Structures are given as structure tokens and as C-alpha cells.
Amino acid sequence: MPGHFTFFSEEIENGVARFGESESKHMVQVLRFSLGDEVWCSDGKGNRYLVELDFISKKEVKGKVVQTLTVDAPEFTLVVGVLKSTDRMEWLLEKTVELGLKRLIWVACDNSERSKIFLDKLMKTCVSAMKQSHGAWLPILEHMNFKDALDQYGEGAFFAHCTDGLHYSASDLKSDSVVFIGPEGDFSAHEIRLAQENGLKELQLGSRILRTETAAIAACAAANL
Amino acid sequence: MPGHFTFFSEEIENGVARFGESESKHMVQVLRFSLGDEVWCSDGKGNRYLVELDFISKKEVKGKVVQTLTVDAPEFTLVVGVLKSTDRMEWLLEKTVELGLKRLIWVACDNSERSKIFLDKLMKTCVSAMKQSHGAWLPILEHMNFKDALDQYGEGAFFAHCTDGLHYSASDLKSDSVVFIGPEGDFSAHEIRLAQENGLKELQLGSRILRTETAAIAACAAANL
Incomplete structure (x- = not known):
């Protein structure tokens, strides 16, 4: 998916992705994402999620998972x-x-x-x-x-x-x-x-x-x- | 040739290799090579030379080529x-x-x-x-x-x-x-x-x-x- 930015979320549960402080800052203050926007993120464990943002504060961003892709694991x-x-x-x-x-x-x-x-x-x-x-x-x-x-x-x-x-x-x-x-x-x-x-x-x-x-x-x- | 150090000489003519100022400094002041020592060097054009040092000054080192190896050229x-x-x-x-x-x-x-x-x-x-x-x-x-x-x-x-x-x-x-x-x-x-x-x-x-x-x-x- 070139052209898209991929974020990292350590906490994805019950269809909700939560982004920590540094990811949130980057997403909102640098890249200017706002409520209702969709972002791609990964959990680092083989899943890519499309997330619709529904909560934005200075230290935290959350969103609803609207699509999930699983990716084959590297083996090397x-x-x-x-x-x-x-x-x-x-x-x-x-x-x-x-x-x-x-x-x-x-x-x-x-x-x-x-x-x-x-x-x-x-x-x-x-x-x-x-x-x-x-x-x-x-x-x-x-x-x-x-x-x-x-x-x-x-x-x-x-x-x-x-x-x-x-x-x-x-x-x-x-x-x-x-x-x-x-x-x-x-x-x-x-x-x-x-x-x-x-x-x-x-x-x-x-x-x-x-x-x-x-x-x-x-x-x-x-x-x- | 692991363990050996390879130097670079841009000027190798008539069996004599000359080393410029920075190579000479490194060879003599850092690595403590002295007259009579042998060093490996390359001309960057496919040759590796074993050189016996016979002139050392602060800005220049020279030596006699005692062995020459040619190396296949990369093609990529x-x-x-x-x-x-x-x-x-x-x-x-x-x-x-x-x-x-x-x-x-x-x-x-x-x-x-x-x-x-x-x-x-x-x-x-x-x-x-x-x-x-x-x-x-x-x-x-x-x-x-x-x-x-x-x-x-x-x-x-x-x-x-x-x-x-x-x-x-x-x-x-x-x-x-x-x-x-x-x-x-x-x-x-x-x-x-x-x-x-x-x-x-x-x-x-x-x-x-x-x-x-x-x-x-x-x-x-x-x-x-």
C-alpha cells in the first residue's frame, strides 16, 4: 500500500485500536489526521487494520477497526x-x-x-x-x-x-x-x-x-x- | 585476506607504490608500520599489491611492489x-x-x-x-x-x-x-x-x-x- 502511512498500535481489543502518545502526536499534529479519517495501522503481530478515528486528544487517539488484513509471518x-x-x-x-x-x-x-x-x-x-x-x-x-x-x-x-x-x-x-x-x-x-x-x-x-x-x-x- | 589491512594507492608505476598523505599518516602514525614492513594495497582498478616499504616521511610513504594479484571485476x-x-x-x-x-x-x-x-x-x-x-x-x-x-x-x-x-x-x-x-x-x-x-x-x-x-x-x- 504505497502512499499510505502505517501506524503502530500496541492495543487493539474488541474492535477498538488505541494509539499511544507519540503515535497520536505524529498522526494528529504532524500528519493532520482528524475525526472520521481512516488510517492503516499494525499490531506488529501479523495484522493490518483500517481504523476510523473516533476519539482524538493530545495524548491519545482511538478508532474503530473497519477492516482487518492478516499478513504471512517472516521466517528468517x-x-x-x-x-x-x-x-x-x-x-x-x-x-x-x-x-x-x-x-x-x-x-x-x-x-x-x-x-x-x-x-x-x-x-x-x-x-x-x-x-x-x-x-x-x-x-x-x-x-x-x-x-x-x-x-x-x-x-x-x-x-x-x-x-x-x-x-x-x-x-x-x-x-x-x-x-x-x-x-x-x-x-x-x-x-x-x-x-x-x-x-x-x-x-x-x-x-x-x-x-x-x-x-x-x-x-x-x-x-x- | 582477513586480518590484513588493505591500503589504497593511486600511484603505482614501474614497480613502485606511492601513498598519499592520509594513507601515509594512517599507515605510519596509527598502525605503526615502519621501513622494511610489507603492506597490502590496491589501486582500485583490479590489482592488489604486496609492497615492501622503503621510504617513510610524514606526508608520503613509498615501497617496492613484491607481489601482484589481479581480481575479477564486479559487473553489477x-x-x-x-x-x-x-x-x-x-x-x-x-x-x-x-x-x-x-x-x-x-x-x-x-x-x-x-x-x-x-x-x-x-x-x-x-x-x-x-x-x-x-x-x-x-x-x-x-x-x-x-x-x-x-x-x-x-x-x-x-x-x-x-x-x-x-x-x-x-x-x-x-x-x-x-x-x-x-x-x-x-x-x-x-x-x-x-x-x-x-x-x-x-x-x-x-x-x-x-x-x-x-x-x-x-x-x-x-x-x-
């Missing part, structure tokens, strides 16, 4: 080493949410230069990207250590690292694949050995050395398109 | 509507140079919010991306109007726009494809008609609305990987 999962730059993590999310992302697990790797991340802030980027791309699904974001990610998501997963001559390539990816991507400086030799011992499929993405976020976006594009 | 061409944000144009270039880009033509479109761009600054981003990814090719950057781009690059090209039900998809892209991607707000109805009249292949990249730079990176990934 990424497990990505925590990056030094929050900007690059946000870009990675923006692009992969646009392309189709079910779940992203941030892992603290041997070569990650930090361990702390703010999932709330990253989720805001996902909300923006979902709205921008007229999507209907927010990804699940998690944060865990490498070993737990291997245990939970390693089965059948691809493991991309910067060694030449790996067996699998982008054309082996499917829309429901799980792909591990290392942080700046790649996975450590120890992590690569663990992945090999767990039977992960070693994946090479082209002949050049890709940055983490480039590799993640490229894998997501290859899997989805 | 993008024709992209000028974006409002320089950041997003730089990101687009960084990612597509990593993935493999022969040429990028920026076009002033009906929906482009500006026409002026700085190719010199954008080329610096390409140099960084080439170095970072241990590549050996810099793309050709051009800037022209939409009609000229159609005339020069339209034959056999793909034309991505945000309409549903287009005939071609990402799986039709080849490594030497030419892909037109619209600016924010997409190509105008007039531009779409011109492309249709010129026989361009209308391309749909998935089911969601992608931002310009996401579409460009996704097409480049699909074509190269």
Missing part, C-alpha cells in the same frame, strides 16, 4: 555478534525488518567489544522500519551468550565466517533459515570449532570480506527474495 | 534516484562496494528532493569500503538526468518500483545486471511510463515496500551472491 532468523556501533546494529535491524525478519538474537562473542545492549531502543528501530515498509510483523529480539545461542538455534543453522572455501553459499539459504554472523573481527577460532562440533553449515557469502551488518542484510535478502 | 550496475540524505547514499555505496559494484549512476528523478550531490565525497566512502572489504575495484560514479540514464543504460535493464504484480523478481538478476531503483517516494508515473516504453524489465523486490538503499543493497546481494 539471524544470530549476530554484538557490534561496537549502535548505529550499525540499528541499520542492520532497519534493513532486515524491511526485508523480512522473524527473530534476531544478539550474541556476546569473543571478539565483541562490548556486551551490554539496549533491546528497547533497538525495538524502536524495528517499529519504525515496520511502519516505513508497510509491514505487519515486529521481530523477536533476544540477547544471550554464544553457547546458549548454539544450543537453542544451532540445529540446522548456517554459520557464516570469513574463511575461504566454505561449503555453503547464499543460494543454499531458504526463507526459514537460521544464519549465524560474527561481530567485527569475525568469530574466534574457538567459536568456529564449537560451531563445527555442533554440525552447523559453514557459509561463505561471496569472495570479499563483508562487514557484519552487510553480511546480515545480504543473507536476509538472499533468503527472502 | 545500479541506477539510483538521488536521495535526500547523504548518509543513506553513503551507506548504499559502502554496502554495494563490499558486495560487488561496477558502476553507480545517481539520477535526479521527479521525486528526488535535491539534485546536487558531491561525487568526490561519495568516492571517499567507496575507497573506505574497498579497503575494509579487501577489494580491488572502485566503482565508477556518475550523475545524470533520468532520461540520459535511460538512453545510456536502459537496454536490457531492470526497473524496480513499488507496484504489486510486476513480472520480474530478484531471482532473475545476474551478476552483470543493470537495475534502476527509485528515490524516496518511488519513480513518478511519468518515469514508469518512459521505462515501460523503453522496454525495461519491471522488477518487484519482495512483498514489502523497501527504502531506496535497502532495495539497492538487496538487488546487489541477490545479483552477486
Whole structure:
């Protein structure tokens, strides 16, 4: 639906959609929607709603759902080493949410230069990207250590690292694949050995050395398109 | 060659590589290379050189080429509507140079919010991306109007726009494809008609609305990987 704007509502019950303060401000003060107008919104859980606005205040807007569409869920999962730059993590999310992302697990790797991340802030980027791309699904974001990610998501997963001559390539990816991507400086030799011992499929993405976020976006594009 | 740093030298003649001021500073003052050390560099024209440093000053470093590798040229061409944000144009270039880009033509479109761009600054981003990814090719950057781009690059090209039900998809892209991607707000109805009249292949990249730079990176990934 190009040309339409998609809003986000966390609270849709009994045919009534409620919009929080920042969405309401944007809708009314910036985009000048008013009573009786129809807007598209999503709940981030696969539904798109056409809503007729019937209550407007400074902090809240509500409306009646007049049409509901359900959208197929993205199936692609990424497990990505925590990056030094929050900007690059946000870009990675923006692009992969646009392309189709079910779940992203941030892992603290041997070569990650930090361990702390703010999932709330990253989720805001996902909300923006979902709205921008007229999507209907927010990804699940998690944060865990490498070993737990291997245990939970390693089965059948691809493991991309910067060694030449790996067996699998982008054309082996499917829309429901799980792909591990290392942080700046790649996975450590120890992590690569663990992945090999767990039977992960070693994946090479082209002949050049890709940055983490480039590799993640490229894998997501290859899997989805 | 992960782990190595790749430098850029515009001047390699008779087996001697010369590095300009900023490369020299980075090499000597930041990375602490000294006389007799070997460094990898590229000329951006398909060659990678191993160079033994034999002259170091504050503004210039020189060395003797001791090994030369040639690298296959990327073949993928993008024709992209000028974006409002320089950041997003730089990101687009960084990612597509990593993935493999022969040429990028920026076009002033009906929906482009500006026409002026700085190719010199954008080329610096390409140099960084080439170095970072241990590549050996810099793309050709051009800037022209939409009609000229159609005339020069339209034959056999793909034309991505945000309409549903287009005939071609990402799986039709080849490594030497030419892909037109619209600016924010997409190509105008007039531009779409011109492309249709010129026989361009209308391309749909998935089911969601992608931002310009996401579409460009996704097409480049699909074509190269």
C-alpha cells in the first residue's frame, strides 16, 4: 500500500485500536489526521487494520477497526555478534525488518567489544522500519551468550565466517533459515570449532570480506527474495 | 585476506607504490608500520599489491611492489534516484562496494528532493569500503538526468518500483545486471511510463515496500551472491 502511512498500535481489543502518545502526536499534529479519517495501522503481530478515528486528544487517539488484513509471518532468523556501533546494529535491524525478519538474537562473542545492549531502543528501530515498509510483523529480539545461542538455534543453522572455501553459499539459504554472523573481527577460532562440533553449515557469502551488518542484510535478502 | 589491512594507492608505476598523505599518516602514525614492513594495497582498478616499504616521511610513504594479484571485476550496475540524505547514499555505496559494484549512476528523478550531490565525497566512502572489504575495484560514479540514464543504460535493464504484480523478481538478476531503483517516494508515473516504453524489465523486490538503499543493497546481494 504505497502512499499510505502505517501506524503502530500496541492495543487493539474488541474492535477498538488505541494509539499511544507519540503515535497520536505524529498522526494528529504532524500528519493532520482528524475525526472520521481512516488510517492503516499494525499490531506488529501479523495484522493490518483500517481504523476510523473516533476519539482524538493530545495524548491519545482511538478508532474503530473497519477492516482487518492478516499478513504471512517472516521466517528468517539471524544470530549476530554484538557490534561496537549502535548505529550499525540499528541499520542492520532497519534493513532486515524491511526485508523480512522473524527473530534476531544478539550474541556476546569473543571478539565483541562490548556486551551490554539496549533491546528497547533497538525495538524502536524495528517499529519504525515496520511502519516505513508497510509491514505487519515486529521481530523477536533476544540477547544471550554464544553457547546458549548454539544450543537453542544451532540445529540446522548456517554459520557464516570469513574463511575461504566454505561449503555453503547464499543460494543454499531458504526463507526459514537460521544464519549465524560474527561481530567485527569475525568469530574466534574457538567459536568456529564449537560451531563445527555442533554440525552447523559453514557459509561463505561471496569472495570479499563483508562487514557484519552487510553480511546480515545480504543473507536476509538472499533468503527472502 | 582477513586480518590484513588493505591500503589504497593511486600511484603505482614501474614497480613502485606511492601513498598519499592520509594513507601515509594512517599507515605510519596509527598502525605503526615502519621501513622494511610489507603492506597490502590496491589501486582500485583490479590489482592488489604486496609492497615492501622503503621510504617513510610524514606526508608520503613509498615501497617496492613484491607481489601482484589481479581480481575479477564486479559487473553489477545500479541506477539510483538521488536521495535526500547523504548518509543513506553513503551507506548504499559502502554496502554495494563490499558486495560487488561496477558502476553507480545517481539520477535526479521527479521525486528526488535535491539534485546536487558531491561525487568526490561519495568516492571517499567507496575507497573506505574497498579497503575494509579487501577489494580491488572502485566503482565508477556518475550523475545524470533520468532520461540520459535511460538512453545510456536502459537496454536490457531492470526497473524496480513499488507496484504489486510486476513480472520480474530478484531471482532473475545476474551478476552483470543493470537495475534502476527509485528515490524516496518511488519513480513518478511519468518515469514508469518512459521505462515501460523503453522496454525495461519491471522488477518487484519482495512483498514489502523497501527504502531506496535497502532495495539497492538487496538487488546487489541477490545479483552477486
